[in-house]
Amino acid sequence: MKTHLERFLEYLEAERNLSEKTVISYRRDLLQFQEFLRTTRLCLKENLSAGEADKSPPALDWSRVDKTAVRAFLGYLHGKGLAKSYMVRKLAAIRSFFKYLNREGLMSLNPASLVSSPKLPKKIPSFLSIPETLSLLQSADPPESLGSQASQGIRVSQSHLLILRDRAILEVLYATGIRVGELARLKVGNVNFEERTVRVQGKGKKERIVLLGESAAEVLKGYLFHRSRPEDPPEPVENLPLFTNYEGGPLTDRSVRRIIKKYVQKSRLHKRITPHSLRHTFATHLLDSGADLRVIQELLGHESLSTTQKYLHVSMGKLMEVYNKAHPKA
Structure with a gap:
């Protein structure tokens, strides 16, 4: 029983x-x-x-x-x-x-x-500035020769393929703001390159659509092109993991964290940066650029707007700048 x-x-x-x-x-x-x-x-x-x-x-x-x-x-x-x-x-x-x-x-x-919950100290989410974000992305730049190889239809070596994968992971995390677990669960068929969207399964197995920037889409296309091999089994490509490990299996959350840590060290950013920091960075940069908080809520997959509102604290400097420009008595 x-x-x-x-x-x-x-x-x-x-x-x-x-x-x-x-x-x-x-x-x-x-x-x-x-x-x-x-x-x-x-x-x-x-x-x-x-x-x-x-x-x-x-x-x-x-x-x-x-x-x-x-x-x-x-x-x-x-x-x-x-x-x-x-x-x-x-x-x-x-x-x-x-x-x-x-x-x-x-x-x-x-x-x-x-019973009352213990009061937690309010933590301001860690995030990267735009220059720091670009520095992190560029730390995973593939060799220039890979571009000419792709244009000639030539596949790259396994070691170069991993560099392409890592750059694609960084680009997708920053472009979409998805969680590391959501990224690890993605299949090739979840990506619509024509519309530049990604179908994500979030918490509670709820699906949502997030947007893929042009840069991230191009890097991801390049990675998938080089990953494909003529000798691959005839299994439908849509069912394959979007990001794979050295042996072709799906990446785990822990593997993605190790990849992020590697490039944070390589870019010499003296911050504790995790995959979730890129999610915070995504939301903060959108808010700083004037995006509506409810749009950010939808893209992040937050059930409650109050969860998204923590980014208001991060962007207080930007809010003050807008206030000072817009308010007649500021």
């Missing part, structure tokens, strides 16, 4: 369409909470028989969990020195679980909703 926790995880995957990675995160957080309750013997089932009382692990009664138990768990995490961001995430997982139990009629209220 499946436990309430197992059914909840199935619900997340089947009904809420959460990604496998997100479901694994929920599982890990809730199992830790469950283990804490068992270890501290909080909220165990009442009137257990002698055999059940000695059973390992002891049986929990989720309906007995109250706000005191949830706060005790947060106190335990704080004592272990966990960052507040991790505590907020774990509390969110617990709230979702009890919301599900409440919906299923297994509890009358959600005890975690009565």
